[in-house]
Amino acid sequence: MNDFEPRIIVFLCNWCSYEGADAAGRDRKxxxxxxxxxxxxxxxxxxxxxxVLEAFRVGADGVLILGCALGDCHYKRGNIEALxxxxxxxxxxxxYGIESERMRFDAVSAGEGEKYARxxxxxxxxxRELGPLNHV
Amino acid sequence: xxxxxxxxxYWCSSCGGCEESVIDLSESLLELNTRAEIxxxxxxxxxxxKDLEALGSGEIDVSLINGAIRLEEQAHMARxxxxxxxxxxxxxxxxxxxxxxxxxNFHSAQTLLKRAFREVxxxxxxxxxxxxxxxEGSEPAPKLSxxxxxxxxxxxxxxxxxxxxxxxxxxxxxxxxxxxxxEGKLPKKGFVFGDRKALCDTCPLRESRxxxxxxxxxxxxxxxxxxxxxxxxxxxxxCLGPATRGGCGSRCIGxxxxxxxxxxxxxxxxxxxxxxxxxxxxxxxxxxxxxIRRITDTIPDPGGLFYRYSAPCxxxxxxxxxxx
Numbered sequence: 001m002n003d004f005e006p007r008i009i010v011f012l013c014n015w016c017s018y019e020g021a022d023a024a025g026r027d028r029k030x031x032x033x034x035x036x037x038x039x040x041x042x043x044x045x046x047x048x049x050x051x052v053l054e055a056f057r058v059g060a061d062g063v064l065i066l067g068c069a070l071g072d073c074h075y076k077r078g079n080i081e082a083l084x085x086x087x088x089x090x091x092x093x094x095x096y097g098i099e100s101e102r103m104r105f106d107a108v109s110a111g112e113g114e115k116y117a118r119x120x121x122x123x124x125x126x127x128r129e130l131g132p133l134n135h136v
Numbered sequence: 137x138x139x140x141x142x143x144x145x146y147w148c149s150s151c152g153g154c155e156e157s158v159i160d161l162s163e164s165l166l167e168l169n170t171r172a173e174i175x176x177x178x179x180x181x182x183x184x185x186k187d188l189e190a191l192g193s194g195e196i197d198v199s200l201i202n203g204a205i206r207l208e209e210q211a212h213m214a215r216x217x218x219x220x221x222x223x224x225x226x227x228x229x230x231x232x233x234x235x236x237x238x239x240x241n242f243h244s245a246q247t248l249l250k251r252a253f254r255e256v257x258x259x260x261x262x263x264x265x266x267x268x269x270x271x272e273g274s275e276p277a278p279k280l281s282x283x284x285x286x287x288x289x290x291x292x293x294x295x296x297x298x299x300x301x302x303x304x305x306x307x308x309x310x311x312x313x314x315x316x317x318x319e320g321k322l323p324k325k326g327f328v329f330g331d332r333k334a335l336c337d338t339c340p341l342r343e344s345r346x347x348x349x350x351x352x353x354x355x356x357x358x359x360x361x362x363x364x365x366x367x368x369x370x371x372x373x374x375c376l377g378p379a380t381r382g383g384c385g386s387r388c389i390g391x392x393x394x395x396x397x398x399x400x401x402x403x404x405x406x407x408x409x410x411x412x413x414x415x416x417x418x419x420x421x422x423x424x425x426x427x428i429r430r431i432t433d434t435i436p437d438p439g440g441l442f443y444r445y446s447a448p449c450x451x452x453x454x455x456x457x458x459x460x
Contacts, residue, residue: 053451085417087432095439
Protein backbone atom coordinates (compact mmCIF):
# COMPACT_ATOMS: atom_id res chain seq x y z
CA MET A 1 0.00 0.00 0.00
CA ASN A 2 1.30 3.35 -1.11
CA ASP A 3 1.06 5.79 1.78
CA PHE A 4 1.73 9.01 -0.16
CA GLU A 5 -0.88 11.60 0.82
CA PRO A 6 -1.50 13.83 -2.19
CA ARG A 7 -2.72 17.39 -1.88
CA ILE A 8 -5.65 18.16 -4.13
CA ILE A 9 -7.13 21.56 -4.85
CA VAL A 10 -10.83 21.19 -5.64
CA PHE A 11 -12.60 24.03 -7.39
CA LEU A 12 -16.33 23.70 -6.75
CA CYS A 13 -18.99 25.71 -8.50
CA ASN A 14 -21.37 27.43 -6.14
CA TRP A 15 -24.60 26.15 -7.66
CA CYS A 16 -24.08 22.42 -8.22
CA SER A 17 -20.77 20.96 -7.14
CA TYR A 18 -20.45 22.75 -3.81
CA GLU A 19 -23.90 21.47 -2.94
CA GLY A 20 -22.83 18.04 -4.19
CA ALA A 21 -19.82 18.06 -1.90
CA ASP A 22 -22.11 19.15 0.92
CA ALA A 23 -24.46 16.27 0.13
CA ALA A 24 -21.52 13.86 0.34
CA GLY A 25 -20.87 15.11 3.87
CA ARG A 26 -24.54 15.01 4.86
CA ASP A 27 -24.87 11.46 3.59
CA ARG A 28 -21.76 10.53 5.61
CA LYS A 29 -19.95 9.26 2.53
CA UNK A 30 -16.40 8.18 3.05
CA UNK A 31 -14.22 11.04 1.80
CA UNK A 32 -10.44 11.53 1.68
CA UNK A 33 -11.02 14.89 3.37
CA UNK A 34 -7.45 15.35 4.54
CA UNK A 35 -6.31 15.22 0.89
CA UNK A 36 -8.76 17.85 -0.29
CA UNK A 37 -8.55 21.64 -0.18
CA UNK A 38 -11.88 22.95 -1.45
CA UNK A 39 -12.23 26.33 -3.10
CA UNK A 40 -15.73 27.60 -3.81
CA UNK A 41 -16.08 29.62 -7.03
CA UNK A 42 -19.24 31.04 -8.54
CA UNK A 43 -18.86 28.98 -11.72
CA UNK A 44 -16.37 26.49 -13.17
CA UNK A 45 -16.03 29.03 -15.98
CA UNK A 46 -14.47 31.38 -13.43
CA UNK A 47 -11.53 29.00 -12.99
CA UNK A 48 -8.90 30.90 -14.91
CA UNK A 49 -6.05 28.70 -16.22
CA UNK A 50 -3.81 30.86 -14.03
CA UNK A 51 -5.57 29.43 -10.94
CA VAL A 52 -4.70 25.90 -12.01
CA LEU A 53 -1.08 26.77 -12.77
CA GLU A 54 -0.79 28.62 -9.48
CA ALA A 55 -2.25 25.63 -7.62
CA PHE A 56 0.46 23.38 -9.02
CA ARG A 57 3.12 25.98 -8.31
CA VAL A 58 2.25 26.33 -4.66
CA GLY A 59 2.31 22.62 -4.02
CA ALA A 60 -0.82 20.84 -5.25
CA ASP A 61 -0.29 17.34 -6.60
CA GLY A 62 -3.61 17.43 -8.40
CA VAL A 63 -6.46 19.77 -9.31
CA LEU A 64 -10.15 18.87 -9.58
CA ILE A 65 -12.48 21.31 -11.30
CA LEU A 66 -16.11 20.44 -10.74
CA GLY A 67 -19.10 22.21 -12.27
CA CYS A 68 -22.72 21.69 -13.23
CA ALA A 69 -23.59 19.04 -15.79
CA LEU A 70 -23.36 20.31 -19.37
CA GLY A 71 -26.64 21.99 -20.17
CA ASP A 72 -27.40 22.70 -16.50
CA CYS A 73 -25.07 25.64 -15.89
CA HIS A 74 -26.59 28.33 -13.72
CA TYR A 75 -25.07 30.87 -16.12
CA LYS A 76 -26.06 28.81 -19.19
CA ARG A 77 -22.59 28.39 -20.76
CA GLY A 78 -20.03 28.87 -18.00
CA ASN A 79 -19.12 25.22 -17.75
CA ILE A 80 -18.82 24.97 -21.53
CA GLU A 81 -16.35 27.84 -21.47
CA ALA A 82 -14.43 25.94 -18.79
CA LEU A 83 -14.51 22.75 -20.85
CA UNK A 84 -13.13 24.60 -23.87
CA UNK A 85 -9.94 25.46 -21.96
CA UNK A 86 -9.26 22.00 -20.62
CA UNK A 87 -7.66 20.26 -23.65
CA UNK A 88 -5.31 23.20 -24.28
CA UNK A 89 -4.42 23.45 -20.63
CA UNK A 90 -3.74 19.71 -20.42
CA UNK A 91 -1.29 19.97 -23.28
CA UNK A 92 0.50 22.97 -21.81
CA UNK A 93 0.80 21.12 -18.48
CA UNK A 94 2.29 18.11 -20.28
CA UNK A 95 4.83 20.40 -21.93
CA TYR A 96 5.84 21.64 -18.49
CA GLY A 97 6.25 18.04 -17.33
CA ILE A 98 2.97 17.81 -15.40
CA GLU A 99 0.93 14.71 -16.30
CA SER A 100 -2.50 15.71 -17.60
CA GLU A 101 -4.11 13.14 -15.27
CA ARG A 102 -3.26 15.47 -12.41
CA MET A 103 -6.08 17.75 -13.57
CA ARG A 104 -9.67 16.57 -13.96
CA PHE A 105 -12.70 18.48 -15.08
CA ASP A 106 -16.07 16.88 -14.44
CA ALA A 107 -19.65 17.47 -13.43
CA VAL A 108 -21.18 16.97 -9.99
CA SER A 109 -24.72 18.17 -9.50
CA ALA A 110 -26.29 19.21 -6.21
CA GLY A 111 -27.65 15.80 -5.29
CA GLU A 112 -24.65 13.76 -6.39
CA GLY A 113 -22.77 13.31 -3.13
CA GLU A 114 -21.85 9.78 -4.08
CA LYS A 115 -20.30 10.98 -7.33
CA TYR A 116 -18.27 13.65 -5.52
CA ALA A 117 -16.90 11.07 -3.09
CA ARG A 118 -16.06 8.73 -5.96
CA UNK A 119 -14.20 11.44 -7.93
CA UNK A 120 -12.22 12.44 -4.86
CA UNK A 121 -11.23 8.84 -4.11
CA UNK A 122 -10.32 8.19 -7.75
CA UNK A 123 -8.15 11.31 -7.83
CA UNK A 124 -6.30 10.24 -4.69
CA UNK A 125 -5.68 6.82 -6.24
CA UNK A 126 -4.45 8.33 -9.52
CA UNK A 127 -2.09 10.66 -7.67
CA ARG A 128 -0.79 7.89 -5.41
CA GLU A 129 0.18 6.06 -8.58
CA LEU A 130 1.81 9.13 -10.14
CA GLY A 131 3.56 10.14 -6.94
CA PRO A 132 4.30 13.66 -5.72
CA LEU A 133 4.68 16.38 -8.32
CA ASN A 134 8.27 17.33 -8.86
CA HIS A 135 8.04 21.00 -8.42
CA VAL A 136 9.21 23.28 -11.14
CA UNK B 137 36.46 63.26 -16.56
CA UNK B 138 33.31 64.48 -18.19
CA UNK B 139 30.18 65.15 -16.20
CA UNK B 140 27.97 63.50 -18.80
CA UNK B 141 25.87 60.59 -17.57
CA UNK B 142 27.68 57.29 -17.91
CA UNK B 143 25.95 54.41 -19.61
CA UNK B 144 26.84 50.78 -20.15
CA UNK B 145 25.39 48.23 -22.56
CA TYR B 146 25.76 44.51 -22.18
CA TRP B 147 24.66 41.42 -24.03
CA CYS B 148 23.66 38.21 -22.24
CA SER B 149 21.80 35.35 -23.89
CA SER B 150 20.25 36.90 -26.97
CA CYS B 151 20.58 36.92 -30.74
CA GLY B 152 22.19 40.35 -31.00
CA GLY B 153 19.06 42.01 -32.31
CA CYS B 154 18.86 44.26 -29.27
CA GLU B 155 22.37 45.58 -29.95
CA GLU B 156 21.05 46.24 -33.43
CA SER B 157 18.19 48.24 -31.91
CA VAL B 158 20.81 50.66 -30.56
CA ILE B 159 22.40 50.99 -34.00
CA ASP B 160 18.88 51.48 -35.41
CA LEU B 161 18.76 54.80 -33.55
CA SER B 162 20.71 55.88 -36.68
CA GLU B 163 21.52 59.65 -36.48
CA SER B 164 20.28 59.75 -32.90
CA LEU B 165 23.12 57.41 -32.01
CA LEU B 166 25.49 60.36 -32.53
CA GLU B 167 23.34 62.38 -30.19
CA LEU B 168 23.53 59.59 -27.63
CA ASN B 169 27.28 59.77 -27.83
CA THR B 170 27.21 63.54 -27.28
CA ARG B 171 24.80 63.41 -24.39
CA ALA B 172 26.23 60.41 -22.57
CA GLU B 173 29.53 58.72 -22.05
CA ILE B 174 29.46 55.07 -23.02
CA UNK B 175 31.82 53.44 -20.54
CA UNK B 176 31.22 49.78 -21.33
CA UNK B 177 29.80 48.25 -24.52
CA UNK B 178 31.69 45.08 -25.46
CA UNK B 179 29.91 44.62 -28.78
CA UNK B 180 31.05 47.96 -30.15
CA UNK B 181 33.96 49.19 -28.05
CA UNK B 182 37.08 47.59 -26.71
CA UNK B 183 36.21 46.61 -23.18
CA UNK B 184 37.36 44.05 -20.66
CA UNK B 185 35.72 42.78 -17.55
CA LYS B 186 38.51 44.36 -15.48
CA ASP B 187 37.53 47.80 -16.86
CA LEU B 188 34.10 47.26 -15.41
CA GLU B 189 35.48 45.87 -12.17
CA ALA B 190 37.65 48.98 -11.81
CA LEU B 191 34.58 51.27 -11.72
CA GLY B 192 33.21 52.39 -8.40
CA SER B 193 29.99 51.14 -6.95
CA GLY B 194 27.06 52.99 -8.57
CA GLU B 195 29.38 54.90 -10.90
CA ILE B 196 27.41 53.99 -14.02
CA ASP B 197 24.17 55.96 -14.31
CA VAL B 198 22.23 53.59 -16.53
CA SER B 199 23.04 50.04 -17.64
CA LEU B 200 21.07 48.51 -20.47
CA ILE B 201 21.26 44.74 -20.32
CA ASN B 202 19.77 42.66 -23.08
CA GLY B 203 19.37 38.90 -23.25
CA ALA B 204 18.23 36.28 -20.80
CA ILE B 205 20.44 34.69 -18.14
CA ARG B 206 21.43 31.26 -19.40
CA LEU B 207 25.14 30.99 -18.53
CA GLU B 208 26.80 31.24 -15.16
CA GLU B 209 29.07 33.89 -16.67
CA GLN B 210 26.04 36.02 -17.58
CA ALA B 211 24.72 35.72 -14.05
CA HIS B 212 28.07 36.99 -12.80
CA MET B 213 28.16 39.90 -15.24
CA ALA B 214 24.58 40.88 -14.45
CA ARG B 215 25.38 41.03 -10.73
CA UNK B 216 28.53 43.01 -11.41
CA UNK B 217 26.68 45.53 -13.57
CA UNK B 218 23.97 45.85 -10.95
CA UNK B 219 26.53 46.75 -8.35
CA UNK B 220 28.17 49.35 -10.58
CA UNK B 221 24.93 50.97 -11.77
CA UNK B 222 22.41 53.38 -10.35
CA UNK B 223 19.69 52.18 -12.72
CA UNK B 224 19.40 48.92 -14.62
CA UNK B 225 17.19 48.59 -17.67
CA UNK B 226 16.05 45.24 -19.02
CA UNK B 227 16.54 45.88 -22.71
CA UNK B 228 14.42 43.76 -25.06
CA UNK B 229 12.21 40.74 -24.64
CA UNK B 230 14.84 38.19 -23.53
CA UNK B 231 15.88 40.37 -20.59
CA UNK B 232 12.24 41.25 -19.92
CA UNK B 233 10.66 37.77 -20.01
CA UNK B 234 13.28 35.24 -21.08
CA UNK B 235 12.45 35.46 -24.76
CA UNK B 236 13.00 32.77 -27.37
CA UNK B 237 15.95 31.49 -25.33
CA UNK B 238 13.44 30.93 -22.53
CA UNK B 239 11.80 28.11 -24.48
CA UNK B 240 14.76 26.12 -23.15
CA ASN B 241 12.83 25.87 -19.89
CA PHE B 242 10.57 23.23 -21.44
CA HIS B 243 13.63 20.93 -21.10
CA SER B 244 16.28 20.43 -18.45
CA ALA B 245 19.67 22.08 -18.90
CA GLN B 246 21.30 18.62 -19.02
CA THR B 247 18.99 17.45 -21.82
CA LEU B 248 19.79 20.54 -23.85
CA LEU B 249 23.54 20.20 -23.36
CA LYS B 250 23.58 16.52 -24.25
CA ARG B 251 21.51 17.14 -27.35
CA ALA B 252 23.60 20.06 -28.58
CA PHE B 253 27.06 18.74 -27.70
CA ARG B 254 26.76 14.96 -28.01
CA GLU B 255 23.77 13.80 -30.03
CA VAL B 256 23.54 16.22 -32.91
CA UNK B 257 25.02 14.38 -35.92
CA UNK B 258 27.14 17.33 -37.05
CA UNK B 259 28.92 17.65 -33.70
CA UNK B 260 32.33 16.04 -33.25
CA UNK B 261 33.04 15.66 -29.56
CA UNK B 262 34.78 12.30 -29.06
CA UNK B 263 35.30 12.78 -25.32
CA UNK B 264 31.73 13.97 -24.85
CA UNK B 265 32.85 17.05 -22.93
CA UNK B 266 30.06 19.44 -22.04
CA UNK B 267 30.34 23.17 -21.31
CA UNK B 268 31.06 23.67 -17.64
CA UNK B 269 33.37 20.65 -17.52
CA UNK B 270 37.14 21.00 -17.47
CA UNK B 271 39.17 19.87 -20.42
CA GLU B 272 42.31 17.93 -19.68
CA GLY B 273 45.68 17.92 -21.36
CA SER B 274 46.32 21.64 -21.47
CA GLU B 275 47.38 24.02 -18.77
CA PRO B 276 45.44 25.96 -17.63
CA ALA B 277 42.56 23.74 -18.74
CA PRO B 278 40.19 25.84 -20.83
CA LYS B 279 36.61 25.70 -19.66
CA LEU B 280 33.40 27.03 -21.13
CA SER B 281 30.82 28.57 -18.86
CA UNK B 282 28.18 26.10 -17.68
CA UNK B 283 24.45 26.60 -18.05
CA UNK B 284 22.32 27.94 -15.25
CA UNK B 285 19.71 25.43 -14.11
CA UNK B 286 16.97 27.41 -15.82
CA UNK B 287 16.76 30.31 -18.20
CA UNK B 288 15.97 33.45 -16.23
CA UNK B 289 14.65 36.84 -17.12
CA UNK B 290 16.90 39.62 -15.83
CA UNK B 291 14.60 40.52 -12.93
CA UNK B 292 14.75 36.95 -11.69
CA UNK B 293 18.49 37.40 -11.16
CA UNK B 294 19.01 41.05 -10.23
CA UNK B 295 16.87 44.03 -9.36
CA UNK B 296 15.62 45.75 -12.51
CA UNK B 297 14.44 49.37 -12.54
CA UNK B 298 12.83 49.70 -15.97
CA UNK B 299 12.05 47.58 -19.00
CA UNK B 300 12.14 48.36 -22.70
CA UNK B 301 10.18 45.51 -24.29
CA UNK B 302 10.32 44.20 -27.84
CA UNK B 303 12.11 41.70 -30.00
CA UNK B 304 13.94 43.90 -30.75
CA UNK B 305 12.60 47.16 -29.28
CA UNK B 306 11.58 49.54 -32.07
CA UNK B 307 13.94 52.53 -32.49
CA UNK B 308 11.20 55.04 -31.56
CA UNK B 309 10.66 53.32 -28.22
CA UNK B 310 14.42 53.02 -27.65
CA UNK B 311 14.81 56.73 -28.27
CA UNK B 312 11.88 57.65 -26.06
CA UNK B 313 13.22 55.53 -23.19
CA UNK B 314 16.84 56.61 -23.54
CA UNK B 315 16.10 60.34 -23.65
CA UNK B 316 13.77 60.04 -20.68
CA UNK B 317 16.46 58.29 -18.66
CA UNK B 318 19.25 60.64 -19.71
CA GLU B 319 17.17 63.71 -18.92
CA GLY B 320 16.43 62.30 -15.50
CA LYS B 321 12.70 61.95 -16.27
CA LEU B 322 12.56 58.72 -14.36
CA PRO B 323 9.33 56.75 -14.41
CA LYS B 324 8.09 54.72 -11.47
CA LYS B 325 10.27 51.77 -10.61
CA GLY B 326 9.26 48.66 -12.50
CA PHE B 327 7.86 50.68 -15.41
CA VAL B 328 7.61 48.90 -18.73
CA PHE B 329 7.86 51.29 -21.67
CA GLY B 330 5.15 50.90 -24.32
CA ASP B 331 1.35 51.17 -24.19
CA ARG B 332 -0.91 50.43 -21.21
CA LYS B 333 -3.37 48.67 -23.51
CA ALA B 334 -3.34 45.56 -25.65
CA LEU B 335 -2.06 45.63 -29.20
CA CYS B 336 -5.62 45.02 -30.54
CA ASP B 337 -6.47 48.51 -29.35
CA THR B 338 -4.15 50.17 -31.85
CA CYS B 339 -4.11 47.44 -34.50
CA PRO B 340 -4.71 48.73 -38.04
CA LEU B 341 -7.03 45.74 -38.60
CA ARG B 342 -9.13 46.30 -35.48
CA GLU B 343 -12.25 47.46 -37.35
CA SER B 344 -12.55 44.02 -38.91
CA ARG B 345 -12.38 42.17 -35.61
CA UNK B 346 -15.87 40.88 -34.77
CA UNK B 347 -17.13 41.14 -31.20
CA UNK B 348 -17.57 37.41 -30.94
CA UNK B 349 -15.00 35.22 -32.65
CA UNK B 350 -15.75 31.55 -33.28
CA UNK B 351 -13.59 29.21 -35.37
CA UNK B 352 -13.90 25.57 -36.38
CA UNK B 353 -10.18 25.07 -36.90
CA UNK B 354 -6.90 26.85 -36.32
CA UNK B 355 -4.58 27.36 -39.26
CA UNK B 356 -0.91 28.19 -39.58
CA UNK B 357 0.46 30.91 -41.80
CA UNK B 358 2.68 28.64 -43.88
CA UNK B 359 -0.18 26.26 -44.66
CA UNK B 360 -2.82 28.65 -45.82
CA UNK B 361 -3.84 31.88 -47.49
CA UNK B 362 -5.75 34.64 -45.79
CA UNK B 363 -7.29 38.02 -46.36
CA UNK B 364 -4.61 40.47 -45.33
CA UNK B 365 -7.15 43.29 -44.94
CA UNK B 366 -8.97 41.50 -42.13
CA UNK B 367 -8.25 40.55 -38.51
CA UNK B 368 -6.32 37.28 -38.29
CA UNK B 369 -8.35 35.71 -35.49
CA UNK B 370 -11.71 35.03 -37.19
CA UNK B 371 -9.69 33.53 -40.03
CA UNK B 372 -8.36 30.91 -37.61
CA UNK B 373 -4.85 32.36 -37.48
CA UNK B 374 -3.58 32.77 -33.94
CA CYS B 375 -2.51 36.32 -33.18
CA LEU B 376 -1.35 37.21 -29.67
CA GLY B 377 -2.56 40.80 -30.00
CA PRO B 378 -5.47 40.47 -27.52
CA ALA B 379 -3.15 39.60 -24.63
CA THR B 380 -0.01 41.50 -25.60
CA ARG B 381 1.09 45.00 -24.67
CA GLY B 382 0.87 47.46 -27.52
CA GLY B 383 3.46 50.08 -28.39
CA CYS B 384 5.38 48.17 -31.01
CA GLY B 385 3.88 50.16 -33.87
CA SER B 386 2.15 46.98 -35.13
CA ARG B 387 5.25 46.05 -37.04
CA CYS B 388 4.31 42.40 -37.59
CA ILE B 389 0.70 43.22 -38.51
CA GLY B 390 2.03 45.76 -40.99
CA UNK B 391 4.16 43.00 -42.53
CA UNK B 392 1.04 40.81 -42.79
CA UNK B 393 2.04 38.55 -39.92
CA UNK B 394 0.06 37.92 -36.72
CA UNK B 395 1.45 39.16 -33.39
CA UNK B 396 3.71 36.70 -31.59
CA UNK B 397 3.64 38.47 -28.26
CA UNK B 398 7.13 39.94 -27.93
CA UNK B 399 5.95 42.96 -25.88
CA UNK B 400 4.78 40.61 -23.15
CA UNK B 401 1.66 40.74 -21.00
CA UNK B 402 -0.22 43.79 -19.77
CA UNK B 403 0.55 45.17 -16.31
CA UNK B 404 -2.38 43.36 -14.68
CA UNK B 405 -1.54 39.90 -16.04
CA UNK B 406 0.83 37.51 -14.27
CA UNK B 407 1.01 34.83 -16.93
CA UNK B 408 1.01 35.88 -20.58
CA UNK B 409 0.51 32.36 -21.93
CA UNK B 410 -2.43 31.55 -19.68
CA UNK B 411 -4.14 34.80 -20.66
CA UNK B 412 -3.70 33.95 -24.31
CA UNK B 413 -4.80 30.36 -23.75
CA UNK B 414 -8.07 31.59 -22.25
CA UNK B 415 -8.70 33.88 -25.18
CA UNK B 416 -7.95 31.24 -27.81
CA UNK B 417 -10.04 28.63 -25.97
CA UNK B 418 -13.00 31.03 -25.98
CA UNK B 419 -12.80 31.11 -29.78
CA UNK B 420 -13.41 27.38 -30.15
CA UNK B 421 -16.73 26.79 -31.88
CA UNK B 422 -18.05 23.70 -30.15
CA UNK B 423 -20.00 22.56 -27.09
CA UNK B 424 -19.00 18.92 -26.99
CA UNK B 425 -15.76 17.52 -25.71
CA UNK B 426 -14.90 15.60 -28.90
CA UNK B 427 -15.44 18.68 -31.10
CA ILE B 428 -13.41 20.85 -28.70
CA ARG B 429 -10.56 18.32 -28.67
CA ARG B 430 -10.58 18.06 -32.46
CA ILE B 431 -10.33 21.85 -32.85
CA THR B 432 -7.66 22.08 -30.12
CA ASP B 433 -5.59 19.44 -31.90
CA THR B 434 -5.14 21.82 -34.82
CA ILE B 435 -2.68 23.75 -32.59
CA PRO B 436 0.51 21.69 -32.69
CA ASP B 437 2.55 23.31 -29.92
CA PRO B 438 0.38 25.33 -27.50
CA GLY B 439 3.17 25.77 -24.93
CA GLY B 440 5.62 27.12 -27.47
CA LEU B 441 2.96 29.29 -29.08
CA PHE B 442 1.50 30.95 -25.98
CA TYR B 443 4.79 31.19 -24.10
CA ARG B 444 6.96 31.89 -27.12
CA TYR B 445 8.66 34.77 -25.33
CA SER B 446 7.68 34.32 -21.71
CA ALA B 447 8.25 30.72 -20.57
CA PRO B 448 10.67 31.62 -17.72
CA CYS B 449 8.21 34.18 -16.36
CA UNK B 450 5.18 31.92 -16.55
CA UNK B 451 3.71 30.66 -13.30
CA UNK B 452 5.23 27.23 -13.86
CA UNK B 453 8.41 28.35 -15.55
CA UNK B 454 10.35 29.76 -12.68
CA UNK B 455 10.09 32.13 -9.81
CA UNK B 456 6.79 33.94 -9.98
CA UNK B 457 7.10 37.52 -11.07
CA UNK B 458 6.57 40.09 -8.39
CA UNK B 459 4.67 43.04 -9.66
CA UNK B 460 5.95 46.50 -8.74
